[in-house]
Amino acid sequence: MSWSFFKKIVDDCRNKQVKEFCPFIHGEPLSWKYLEKGLDYLSLMLPDTGVVIYTNGYLLDSSKTKLLLRDNISEVHFSIDGLSKQVYEQHRRGLVYERVLANVIGFLAELHKSKRRIKTHVAFTSTPQNQCEVEAFRLFWEGLVDAVEIIPCDGRGGEERLPAFTDGRQLPCFQVTSHMYILTDGSVVPCCKDWAGYTIMGNVAGQPLESIWNSKEYRRFRNDINRGTTPAAEVCHRCLTDQL
Numbered sequence: 705m706s707w708s709f710f711k712k713i714v715d716d717c718r719n720k721q722v723k724e725f726c727p728f729i730h731g732e733p734l735s736w737k738y739l740e741k742g743l744d745y746l747s748l749m750l751p752d753t754g755v756v757i758y759t760n761g762y763l764l765d766s767s768k769t770k771l772l773l774r775d776n777i778s779e780v781h782f783s784i785d786g787l788s789k790q791v792y793e794q795h796r797r798g799l800v801y802e803r804v805l806a807n808v809i810g811f812l813a814e815l816h817k818s819k820r821r822i823k824t825h826v827a828f829t830s831t832p833q834n835q836c837e838v839e840a841f842r843l844f845w846e847g848l849v850d851a852v853e854i855i856p857c858d859g860r861g862g863e864e865r866l867p868a869f870t871d872g873r874q875l876p877c878f879q880v881t882s883h884m885y886i887l888t889d890g891s892v893v894p895c896c897k898d899w900a901g902y903t904i905m906g907n908v909a910g911q912p913l914e915s916i917w918n919s920k921e922y923r924r925f926r927n928d929i930n931r932g933t934t935p936a937a938e939v940c941h942r943c944l945t946d947q948l
């Protein structure tokens with residue numbers, strides 16, 4: 705994301721009691737060239753907002769570790785989808801398991817020494833290929849981090865993947881009534897599943913975030929979710945439909 709979009713988002717969040725700010729949607733925040741400047745700007749402009757980092761840990765060297773051990777980081781989540789090298793690298797193509805493990809363990813050791821109050825999580829997205837490692841993964845990470853999350857793999861808004869839930873009566877929508885999601889081009893989408901921008905609610909470039917959040921279309925979307933009805937949004941249709 706460009707610096708100007710990021711700055712605009714942060715500026716729009718001022719005096720809005722924003723509780724949580726996650727500087728990523730589906731990308732890797734540690735690869736963002738403005739990360740340090742962005743964290744500084746968040747500290748300055750939104751001092752009471754917790755910053756939540758989701759990372760695969762691959763770029764978490766000692767300088768990035770130092771960068772994350774700061775006052776405004778409230779949570780760090782590591783996405784690790786396997787316990788063995790073979791299964792992990794099958795799911796995280798191009799990454800090297802030993803390096804990720806060493807980085808994450810190194811971060812946890814530095815966090816322990818620093819006595820900062822940052823909550824740590826590991827998230828394991830379960831698939832038919834890594835199911836066999838779930839219990840061993842849980843046993844390995846419990847005690848090292850604050851929470852171990854096993855998350856079912858879902859459709860991520862279609863694209864020939866699995867539907868979000870095989871039982872379509874159960875809406876898998878969490879956080880969509882309390883969070884906004886913004887793509888790198890400034891498009892506001894209603895759900896983290898909408899990485900491709902199927903349902904655009906507005907764009908930060910030309911509109912204040914608050915007016916996008918309060919638009920008729922966005923309010924209708926949240927009302928549908930609150931009533932347990934599937935919203936008539938393209939991304940929801942894709943998310944819940946097996947064959948498109």
Ligand code: SF4
Pocket residue numbers: 861868875876877878880894895896897898934939940941943944
């Ligand atoms: S049904 Fe819509 S709101 Fe719910 S998880 Fe899927 S895309 Fe998100």
